[in-house]
Amino acid sequence: MTTHIFFLELKMMARERAAWLLLTLFVGALGYGYRNGDQLAERNREAAETALQGSEELQSNIRRHLSKEGSAIPVGGRGGIAMVGFLAQLPPAPMPVLATGQSDLVPTSENVILMRLATPVGKRSEIENPSHLLAGRFDLAFVLTWLFPLFLLAFLYDLMAGDRETGTLRLALSQGISPVGWLCRRALARALPVVTLALAATALAGADELGLRLGAALAVVVIYGLFWATLAVAINSVANSAAAAAASLGAAWVAIVLVAPALLNLAAESLYPTPSRPELVAASRQASGEAEKLGDQLIDSFYKEHPELAPPDKRADYWAMKLTEQEEVARKVAPVLDKFENQLMRQQQTVGQWRFVSPAIVTHEALTDIAGTGYWRHQSFRKQVKEFKQDISDFYTPKAHRREPLVLADIEQMPTFSFVEEQDSEWLNRVARGLAGILAISALVGGWALFSLRPRRLGATTG
Amino acid sequence: MTFSIARKEFQDTWRDGRFRWAAAIVLALLGVSFLLARQQVEHQRKEREEATKMERDNWLNQGRKNAHAAAHYGVYVFKPVAPLSVFDRGLQPFVGSTVYLEAHRQNQAAFLPAQDSTSMRRFGDLTAAACLQLLLPLLIILFAFGTLAGERESGTLRQALSLGVRPASLVFGKALGLAGALAALLVPVAAGGIYAFSGISGMDTTTDESWLRLALMACAYLLYLGAILAISLTVSALAPTSRSALSILLVFWAVNAVLAPRLASDLAQWSHPMPKLAELDAKLLEARKQALNSHNPNSPAMKEFIEKHRDASGKLPPNFRVLLMEESERQTNEVYEKHFGGIWDLLEAQDEVVTWGGLAAPLLGLRSASVALAGTDFTHHRHFSIAAEDHRREFIKMLNNSHGASGRELWERLPPFRYQPPSLSQAVSVAMPGLTILCLWLAGGCAALYFASRRLKPS
Numbered sequence: 001m002t003t004h005i006f007f008l009e010l011k012m013m014a015r016e017r018a019a020w021l022l023l024t025l026f027v028g029a030l031g032y033g034y035r036n037g038d039q040l041a042e043r044n045r046e047a048a049e050t051a052l053q054g055s056e057e058l059q060s061n062i063r064r065h066l067s068k069e070g071s072a073i074p075v076g077g078r079g080g081i082a083m084v085g086f087l088a089q090l091p092p093a094p095m096p097v098l099a100t101g102q103s104d105l106v107p108t109s110e111n112v113i114l115m116r117l118a119t120p121v122g123k124r125s126e127i128e129n130p131s132h133l134l135a136g137r138f139d140l141a142f143v144l145t146w147l148f149p150l151f152l153l154a155f156l157y158d159l160m161a162g163d164r165e166t167g168t169l170r171l172a173l174s175q176g177i178s179p180v181g182w183l184c185r186r187a188l189a190r191a192l193p194v195v196t197l198a199l200a201a202t203a204l205a206g207a208d209e210l211g212l213r214l215g216a217a218l219a220v221v222v223i224y225g226l227f228w229a230t231l232a233v234a235i236n237s238v239a240n241s242a243a244a245a246a247a248s249l250g251a252a253w254v255a256i257v258l259v260a261p262a263l264l265n266l267a268a269e270s271l272y273p274t275p276s277r278p279e280l281v282a283a284s285r286q287a288s289g290e291a292e293k294l295g296d297q298l299i300d301s302f303y304k305e306h307p308e309l310a311p312p313d314k315r316a317d318y319w320a321m322k323l324t325e326q327e328e329v330a331r332k333v334a335p336v337l338d339k340f341e342n343q344l345m346r347q348q349q350t351v352g353q354w355r356f357v358s359p360a361i362v363t364h365e366a367l368t369d370i371a372g373t374g375y376w377r378h379q380s381f382r383k384q385v386k387e388f389k390q391d392i393s394d395f396y397t398p399k400a401h402r403r404e405p406l407v408l409a410d411i412e413q414m415p416t417f418s419f420v421e422e423q424d425s426e427w428l429n430r431v432a433r434g435l436a437g438i439l440a441i442s443a444l445v446g447g448w449a450l451f452s453l454r455p456r457r458l459g460a461t462t463g
Numbered sequence: 464m465t466f467s468i469a470r471k472e473f474q475d476t477w478r479d480g481r482f483r484w485a486a487a488i489v490l491a492l493l494g495v496s497f498l499l500a501r502q503q504v505e506h507q508r509k510e511r512e513e514a515t516k517m518e519r520d521n522w523l524n525q526g527r528k529n530a531h532a533a534a535h536y537g538v539y540v541f542k543p544v545a546p547l548s549v550f551d552r553g554l555q556p557f558v559g560s561t562v563y564l565e566a567h568r569q570n571q572a573a574f575l576p577a578q579d580s581t582s583m584r585r586f587g588d589l590t591a592a593a594c595l596q597l598l599l600p601l602l603i604i605l606f607a608f609g610t611l612a613g614e615r616e617s618g619t620l621r622q623a624l625s626l627g628v629r630p631a632s633l634v635f636g637k638a639l640g641l642a643g644a645l646a647a648l649l650v651p652v653a654a655g656g657i658y659a660f661s662g663i664s665g666m667d668t669t670t671d672e673s674w675l676r677l678a679l680m681a682c683a684y685l686l687y688l689g690a691i692l693a694i695s696l697t698v699s700a701l702a703p704t705s706r707s708a709l710s711i712l713l714v715f716w717a718v719n720a721v722l723a724p725r726l727a728s729d730l731a732q733w734s735h736p737m738p739k740l741a742e743l744d745a746k747l748l749e750a751r752k753q754a755l756n757s758h759n760p761n762s763p764a765m766k767e768f769i770e771k772h773r774d775a776s777g778k779l780p781p782n783f784r785v786l787l788m789e790e791s792e793r794q795t796n797e798v799y800e801k802h803f804g805g806i807w808d809l810l811e812a813q814d815e816v817v818t819w820g821g822l823a824a825p826l827l828g829l830r831s832a833s834v835a836l837a838g839t840d841f842t843h844h845r846h847f848s849i850a851a852e853d854h855r856r857e858f859i860k861m862l863n864n865s866h867g868a869s870g871r872e873l874w875e876r877l878p879p880f881r882y883q884p885p886s887l888s889q890a891v892s893v894a895m896p897g898l899t900i901l902c903l904w905l906a907g908g909c910a911a912l913y914f915a916s917r918r919l920k921p922s
Contacts, residue, residue: 127738133577137725278514
């Protein structure tokens with residue numbers, strides 16, 4: 001009987017024209033999402049390659065120049081290293097086709113210039129229409145987070161409610177079938193094609209990354225699907241008609257996918273408002289103006305603290321002066337910048353703590369984390385760029401003060417940026433905790449469904 | 464008869480506990496969004512005003528220096544907050560609010576707020592506009608889908624028609640009743656909106672054209688909601704069962720609210736492809752190399768310029784330095800105008816494609832009109848960028864013609880940047896395609912409803 005119900009449901013579904021139409025639409029949405037993700041990944045990869053090519057060319061030009069007998073490159077002055085941009089590049093994400101995440105919004109490369117280390121510069125990413133950013137991307141993560149539940153619910157909204165409405169539920173249950181078993185098998189059979197297609201598309205997106213990331217992505221799809229299937233079973237166990245079940249599930253989708261994430265974002269922004277960028281810019285300019293006025297006084301105290309860096313004539317040139325001023329600006333602006341970073345971090349931590357209010361948030365966070373386009377990888381990049389800036393300063397500033405040019409012997413010590421990916425255990429831990437949360441919510445919803453399907457309660461609702 | 468039916472429909476809807484609950488939730492969300500948006504607007508206004516003041520002080524107190532060094536020191540200007548962003552933030556999170564004005568270079572507005580936000584940004588903002596664009600149509604659908612189809616299923620439609628009620632009276636009576644319930648719901652929304660807008664501290668919203676913009680925005684939303692109501696009732700009148708009416712309307716909502724904005728953006732990108740950043744940078748670099756650069760004495764452009772200004776005795780005019788800097792600025796401006804202008808034209812062309820996509824999904828028409836009237840669209844952003852660039856040119860010209868002066872006296876000659884946003888008529892001309900599309904949807908919806916009423920079948 002158990003497998004019989006399952007196969008019967010599959011057979012009945014195969015005869016529904018609407019089911020085929022829905023599946024075709026879902027395949028179309030998955031295919032389109034895959035194509036969009038693939039195109040964006042290709043664009044980002046090309047941009048990264050172009051930037052890297054430029055950087056390698058620069059490095060080899062420096063090397064070639066220094067290899068010439070008696071050649072050196074000054075730090076300051078025309079043609080000096082002080083105004084050269086050293087590339088810090090975030091490598092392409094491991095599974096970019098799966099989710100766009102922040103990759104179309106947050107820049108993945110930065111040119112670090114010695115003389116601009118404390119200048120507030122706007123980050124530049126690829127040219128995107130702001131309206132496009134506002135609308136969001138039709139990528140695989142969008143299809144899996146937003147549309148996958150809708151398609152699933154289209155198949156699952158009438159598991160029992162319609163039978164209750166027409167009176168066939170009494171007839172079916174009089175055959176001695178367990179209502180829970182009957183409902184679960186019907187749900188499983190009806191969800192199977194949609195879940196299979198979602199898994200296939202996910203597997204395709206992760207075809208280059210056959211391993212932990214792909215396994216995690218597949219687990220996300222299965223568990224997210226399980227949550228929506230459980231919710232459909234629970235709503236069906238109490239709804240009086242198919243229309244009421246559809247309306248309730250539709251409302252749940254709106255609440256979980258649209259309203260809860262927007263509310264959480266609003267709450268995080270209101271609790272920990274990000275300090276203003278204009279204020280940061282103005283503060284940095286003020287510090288820069290003050291440092292410029294201090295001028296000689298600043299350089300004198302600097303050489304008192306660092307006598308080893310003082311040039312032979314004890315008179316700082318333009319570049320040494322500017323670098324000292326820059327150091328002073330950085331010191332003054334550091335608290336404002338730290339406050340900025342901390343508030344942003346607190347916002348994201350609030351999102352992390354409260355993400356369980358909506359399984360859609362958990363799913364989207366998990367998919368972007370797995371794809372390598374999420375908040376934490378970009379945050380790690382920003383952190384490493386900050387360290388790289390410090391390395392650049394530590395390496396070139398003493399040379400600028402001592403007026404020592406760059407020579408061939410320095411070439412191996414020159415700081416270069418190499419992004420260190422976070423350990424697998426770190427992202428896996430975040431994803432696993434998220435999935436455990438969805439499973440716990442599903443268990444609660446399942447418990448409610450079991451409670452509603454107890455014979456006494458079911459008897460009351462079947463009439 | 465029509466009004467009796469309308470009254471009954473209004474009372475039935477209003478007494479329905481589900482309507483009250485759903486309406487209460489939507490109102491609560493709108494209330495929260497109004498209050499927080501007002502807070503945000505006030506906060507942003509204050510911080511930008513303070514930053515503007517600080518920056519002015521920085522400029523005036525920069526000390527004595529060469530005028531050209533001051534041009535390189537530059538000034539920052541900040542975009543004022545649009546008061547109507549209380550309702551619709553539009554593109555504000557995705558465009559910069561700060562422009563650095565300096566010699567020889569036109570910079571784009573930098574610091575996108577969205578870059579300084581959490582990963583939740585991709586789920587969208589909870590603004591009053593989002594509630595009215597996405598949630599209220601859903602509420603209309605949930606209460607309209609069974610209005611006629613449900614009566615047909617239960618057999619009461621047959622009874623009503625057998626009593627001699629004209630189908631048109633029945634249909635339009637129900638439409639009026641539902642519209643009345645909806646209007647009753649919109650009264651507190653309007654009151655909340657007026658409260659949120661009028662009380663923004665530090666912004667004088669009474670003397671400018673903001674109220675007219677607000678009134679036009681309200682009209683756009685009424686057109687949209689009216690069209691959704693007409694479509695929902697048409698489907699309910701034509702669908703065989705309430706279940707199929709609900710399915711059709713939910714698919715329509717999902718396509719309109721969730722899929723259309725993304726698909727239209729993709730279509731726009733496909734029809735007007737955007738160049739890659741590296742390509743634009745390379746072209747800009749090449750064009751700047753060709754242009755006259757006052758800091759590059761060895762370029763062919765410089766040699767040509769020198770030759771052109773040398774007199775018969777081989778001497779250069781006494782104001783050669785000023786002429787050189789002016790010509791260098793003029794040529795650089797041309798380069799930026801051409802390249803940035805090209806990108807901006809492309810962005811506007813893309814937005815136009817999205818707006819006309821409103822013929823397929825009314826939300827696109829509404830969004831276009833709403834952001835244009837709120838002053839949070841790309842056209843307003845471009846207007847600000849151009850104003851900032853005009854200020855930069857004025858600033859550079861003033862410094863180039865300083866004739867050796869320097870110090871606070873000279874710095875004071877640069878007037879503070881005062882931005883005047885586009886006039887109402889300019890905003891309306893941008894919003895017009897969206898408003899036209901909404902009128903078409905409403906007219907089409909009413910015509911379809913009339914057609915459906917003539918074909919209304921009792922079973």
